[in-house]
Amino acid sequence: MSWLTRLGFVAPGAAARSDEGALLARVVAGDADALALIYRRESGSVYRYALALAGDEAAALDAVQEAFAKLLHGAQDYQPGRGSLGAYLAGMARHQLLNQWRDARRHVPLDDADDGESGESGSDLRLDTAQQQAQLWTAIRRLSWPQREAIVLVDLQERSYEDAAAIAGVSADVLRTRLHRARQRLADLLAVGERP
Structure with missing residues (x-):
């Protein structure tokens, strides 16, 4: 158990799914149910990653939306040999966050967590x-x-x-x-x- 887990941070399951290729083929063919299944499987971990990276809920939600929109229109671009589908989606969310960050030309604002309580x-x-x-x-x-x-x-x-x-x-x-x-x-x- 890592020190972060002891502080209450829980990582999502990272089980590989053997049906990713079949699901993506269905997405390419226009099957909305396949995209919905991928969304249910992967959106939680992509969102948690984006939220932790951005520190902003709205930016994280935008990044997740953009990642899945790109998957919808470019599922054929996914290459399983380069990593899992979850990693691919997180990478797309990352690029969206980087673009937001560059556009804003500033770092994510700091939160002052110390409220003086003992x-x-x-x-x-x-x-x-x-x-x-x-x-x-x-x-x-x-x-x-x-x-x-x-x-x-x-x-x-x-x-x-x-x-x-x-x-x-x-x-x-x-x-x-x-x-x-x-x-x-x-x-x-x-x-x-x-x-x-």
Whole structure:
């Protein structure tokens, strides 16, 4: 169990589906039921990825919508040898978020999670966990885009290095380097937040 899982972050199941090719062939043929099935299977994890990366619900929803719209019109472009269908959809959502981010020419705004509460109520454990989660999300949002993406893909969504690298559009070695630096930066940010 990873340290993120202990703080309450639950990664989606990553079971491979052998019928992806058949479903995509049905989508290409215009079968709306096949697209609906893919949406039910994959939209949750694509949304969680986009939300964690963007830190903004509206941007995440737009990215998911754009990914599935592109799948509807370009299902024949999916290449199973380059990663899972979920990774392909997450990659399309990522590109949408990057375009939004570039258009805005600014980083996602930071949320100030520290509200001055000391956690001394009868629900100390729940409050402490909620405060830890808020501090963690605030720190994740302060990472650079490539570092944030690496943390989200590998540590939060528990994707394989290969799947995460395919989504990010980099080699597995580059992804590992980004992840290592992101973990170091995150540890530094969290350590600073814990000082009195």
